[in-house]
Amino acid sequence: MDHAFAQGRLMRDERRRYPRSSVVLGVRYRWLDGSGTATTADISANGCRIAVPHLGGVERGSFVILSLEIPGYIDPILVNPAKVQWVSCDRFGVEFLCSRDKDQRRWDEFIKELEVVQSWPKTMRHAG
Numbered sequence: 228m229d230h231a232f233a234q235g236r237l238m239r240d241e242r243r244r245y246p247r248s249s250v251v252l253g254v255r256y257r258w259l260d261g262s263g264t265a266t267t268a269d270i271s272a273n274g275c276r277i278a279v280p281h282l283g284g285v286e287r288g289s290f291v292i293l294s295l296e297i298p299g300y301i302d303p304i305l306v307n308p309a310k311v312q313w314v315s316c317d318r319f320g321v322e323f324l325c326s327r328d329k330d331q332r333r334w335d336e337f338i339k340e341l342e343v344v345q346s347w348p349k350t351m352r353h354a355g
Contacts, residue, residue: 247271248341253296255303260284267295272338274309274322287314291321297337304330304337 247269254277255264265279275295285291290308297304309321326334 247276248338248345250341252298255294256285257292258285258289268318270338272335274312274320276318276320278318280317282314282317282319285311285314285319287311287319290324293321293323295334297333300333300337304334306330306334 248271249269250267252267252270253264254267254275256262256277261283263279263281263283263285265277268276268278270276275293279285289311291311293306293309294303295306304326306321306323306326308325309323312320312322323334
């Protein structure tokens with residue numbers, strides 16, 4: 228099991244439909260006027276928060292294409308499109324709207340694995 232799993236923790240916010248996990252993944256994103264690389268700050272079954280060094284032209288309400296680098300997977304998971312729900316100075320949040328079936332299955336498997344690991348006692352998660 229990858230170290231990213233051990234570092235994650237589930238978070239629940241009453242406004243959210245799905246629990247969030249603080250997992251750092253590499254992400255490439257593209258929008259109409261540009262592209263960038265960043266990392267996730269947290270993830271869920273239907274979205275993520277992305278921490279960026281330079282925000283560029285990403286705006287609330289716009290659509291982006293995401294390529295998420297998942298530990299243990301050779302190919303990244305493609306989310307096309309994702310809707311930008313909010314933007315701050317160095318991060319933005321997206322809701323996943325659609326993915327190819329293959330990518331959706333891979334994302335769902337990753338989220339389920341993460342939830343299993345996070346249900347382990349704390350001493351087991353940090354061992355190894």
